[in-house]
Amino acid sequence: MTPEKFTDTLKTATPSQLESLDEAHWRYMSLIGIVSDVLPAEVVEAxxxxxxxxxxxxxGLPVFNDADCTTFMEAITGLPSELCEAWRDKDYYELHGETPEETAASQEA
Structure with missing residues (x-):
């Protein structure tokens, strides 16, 4: 998803929905073991x-899976996949400075 697309999509979300997306994304990252000590241990355990x-x-290393992340975020928030995908891709872009598609293309080259 391009930065323009995820920005436009996330503009349709309410502040409460954006907060839910952020929390759900951290929960997925904690669930799979990419981050620790971000959330209470009982939330991660549940x-x-x-x-x-x-x-x-x-x-032995955690695997981030785009589809799993979206599905988990949908289950946790009850929000549409489009919003969950947009949040996921925004987070990736902010972390890496490029979209997942750009990363994949550069790895193939």
Missing amino acids: DKNGYPQFIKLDA
Whole structure:
């Protein structure tokens, strides 16, 4: 998703929805083990018990999966996938300075 697209999509969300998206994204990141000590341990433990299908490892390292992230965020927030995808892609862009598609293209080159 381009920065213009995720920005336009997220403009349709209310402040409360944006807060829910942010929390759900941190919960996914905590669930899969990419971050720790961001959320209370009991929240992470409850998510691990409720959503074990999203915890995936590759050579012992956590695997971030776009589809799983979106599905988890939808389940947690009850918001449409378009908003969850937009938040996910915005976060990636802010972290990496490029879209997931740009990263994939540069890795293929």
